[in-house]
Amino acid sequence: MLSLPLTATLATAGVCVDRWLGEPGTAHPLVGFGKLAMRIEARLNTGRHGRLFGILAWALAVLPPVLIAVWLVTVLPFMLTCAVHVLLLWFALGARSLNDHIAPIARALAQHDLAEARRLTALIVSRETAHADESALARAAVESALENGNDAIFGALFWFAVGGGPGALAFRLANTLDAMWGYRTPRYLRFGWAAARIDDVLNWIPARLTAASYALLGDTRTAWRCWREQAPRWDSPNAGPVMASGAGSLNVLLGGAAVYHGTIEARPTLGAGQAAGTAHIDAALRLVERTVILWLALLIVLALMSVPFHG
Template sequence: MLLLSVYAMSLLAVLGVIVDRIVGEPRGRHPLVAFGQFATKLEARLNTGRRARPAGILAWIVAVAPPVCIAWLVVSVLPFAYACIVHVMLLWFALGAKSLREHIAPIARALSLGDLDSARTLTSRIVSRDTSQADELALSRAAVESALENGNDAIFGALFWFAIAGGPGALAFRLANTLDAMWGYRTPRYLRFGWAAARFDDVLNFVPARLTAASYALTGDTGMAWHCWRTQARSWDSPNAGPVMAAGAGSLNVLIGGAAIYHGVLEARPTLGAGHNATPRHVVAALRLIDRSVLLWLAVFLVLPILSVTTNA
């Protein structure tokens, strides 16, 4: 059974979050590793420089459509109880809340101890910018930015698409987001080939990103978050990361953005947020903001069945 009732969707969404919170990402060889390897081989075969944009569209479809269609078929033919288990497993696969904390929190600890070398190494694992010469301010800023943006990519986007299309929807979002992270760069190699991956991710993220920004605003300094969202988001390159990061930074009363080196090129990015320069305590605060936002989403999921009963009464 693919189409979930409001009651089942709400309960399964909460269960998926609990499983991720307790278990985290699969130990050993994560399925996304195999997906990434397949995507790498696919890109090498199709990104030959000729008709790169159509090749990128084809590559995206070949990578995403088969696993999502298989997931759709499986939950459609299984008995309801077994289909629910698959829905939860797919949401667990798509979520990365515990993994996000496991990657971000050690950066804050290393910075608090003054261990810049460790902080640089840890930060380089989660961002594409050059951190080899970064100081405490730059590393704190990078960690806050990564936490805020990945709150949407690793948590709220998956929950949104789970609410829309169950486990297959969450799976589609995670795979599309992974391809954007692999191909969605404005470099000579990926500018045209990665166009489809970037655009599909933009479309799938449009609503979740704004719900994430609203969640950050409602669980922190609401007034400042709305102000930064309204006045700063449009200045950011990404139409979806802009609202998320502006609202998150405003909610935390911290300044992020600014110049950073990507692929050997210094990019003068606009400043987002307000208040203080980023410090290790803001990294911890960003994780707490995400935790509060997760609780807000879970509360909404638990209230939805009650609202459905009231509406139908």
């Protein structure tokens, strides 16, 4: 287990590498992991022994790379071990990618290019955007920024603090399988049960720390109220607190009706204040950025407090 000072140093380095390099497109190892997961699912998701085979598939996809990561940070020399921890955190983080995907939506809406905004939004959400208006697109972008702030950044940082690079890797892979298999459709309802439940467990603490951070860095009173009153209505036990708190913090209304796979879903309203607009997309990205700084600052403070003082 890493010491607090080393954890803070390596976490800061990982965030800096992510800011510098971002995700290397098709060369990203996660692309290869996704292809492996698709092959495993095609082989095991036969409709028989759904939950059992879903657990087996999750273990086959996640455990080998995590165990290899644990072995590497155990046997390598100290400096190489530190490099592996940083690289694994960089692999697990998606802060720059989040900004790179969402900020262009705000720019397209600011230029009144609705067609481009719809195209860009469709790349990051599963809802249909072909006929979405400006407010619906802004709402989708803000929701994605807030929720993926937890999934792509703060969950990885939390598990890095707990288990170093292998911890961050395990979280990212589990979160990826939830995104691939965790749907309540006939194909995945039983097979994807394990992926969805494991992600819920791994995300439970990070989601609430993220929600608390969002609340502290905006309209705190409204954020706490929205979290308390609105989050329980949301289907996801982790996305609800994160998005309700974030929406309250930003004084923006989220949720509401959206079209998924040709069907209109009436989702609960989250937040308070104005309907989502272009300015709220930029505000959500700034809130995520401030939260990254807050988490790193807290890690550094805890690291300094753990160092013995010799007066």
